[in-house]
Amino acid sequence: MSVAEAMIASGMAAAEAATGTVHAAAAGAEGGGHHSAIPELPNLLDYLFAHFYKGAHFKGPETILFELKPSKLWEFTLGDASNIFFSFVIIAVLIFVFWRLSRKLKRIPTGFQALVEIFVGAISGFITGIIGDEEGKPFVPFVGTIFLFILCLNLSGLIPFYKSPIALNINMPLSLALCVFVFVQYHGLRQNGLKGYIMHFRGEVSGILPVDIILIPLNFILHIIGEIVKPISLTLRLFGNITGEDVVIAVLATLLVGGAFFTAWIPIQALFYPLALMFSAMQALVFTGLSSAYILLMSKHEEHGEH
């Protein structure tokens, strides 16, 4: 089957059912039937295993894009852990880059160190702008690392043959949000003490007893629900945005342009890349901004006498 015939056949299939050919690729490429309806581009690990394990009859590039069928062994062992593999690759790259950088730090920065210092200064300024100048400094490492990590995870969805560990995988943003949640509660406990932490849920107290009997339990329940919703909203926002981005890229990449006598493929998804860059950075910024806002809410307020 020549490349042109394969493309025309897939183009016609794509014209009938919106993501027909990508179903075959996506349902095969990702382990688990729950992904079958969501279009997704195959990534590097899918290619490797389909090629080596199942012995897919490799007829040319169109085989990879349109006829991928990975083996059961791949689906069971590494299929769902491909997210972990990709995130470990990102972590290894980050650690290596910054370790090399920190070997020879200069007092007057030049070159790459100056660039990194600009970013660190900007992130540190952003976080201390929310939490406060001297109270915010201890939190900059944790929250800044979360910003950098989420930024790299989001942007990795744009790399060819790579899959962002956040896209179509709710475990990754959920674990990041849980890290932030646990840290915020721990910070609240450590700063206010156990009694102060529980009193924190109470809200403002008016001195009138009958009103208090009703008001305090209600406030308590509302505040607890508020605390539980925070990691849920962080998770869903990050997951939804990055999944949407990657799905749009996958759908655009498999669209074919055609007419009566020809069918061609042009990389339309490249037009979406600038928007994806902006949205990735924005989501990382919003995640860290909200985390530092939650930390601020748990810290001591000096303006009210007793919260």
Added chain:
Amino acid sequence: MAFDPSMLGIALPLGVGIAAAGSGVGIGNAVGKAMEAMGRQPDAAGKIQVGMIIGCAMIEALTIYALLVVFILMGKLA
């Protein structure tokens, strides 16, 4: 009438459309007010811009929740 999965064919896009309309109104409002504030005091433009971006992302998240429901129910469209 019993639940016919093809009812999702009109319900899901309609849901996302309504959510998008709501967030369009919200974000338009927020950005408009931010532009106004930046015009009044150009010195504070940086802070206003950061706050606007964060507010827009939060409003956008509500539309993303609707899109997530579409993703979850997309398999039932058969």
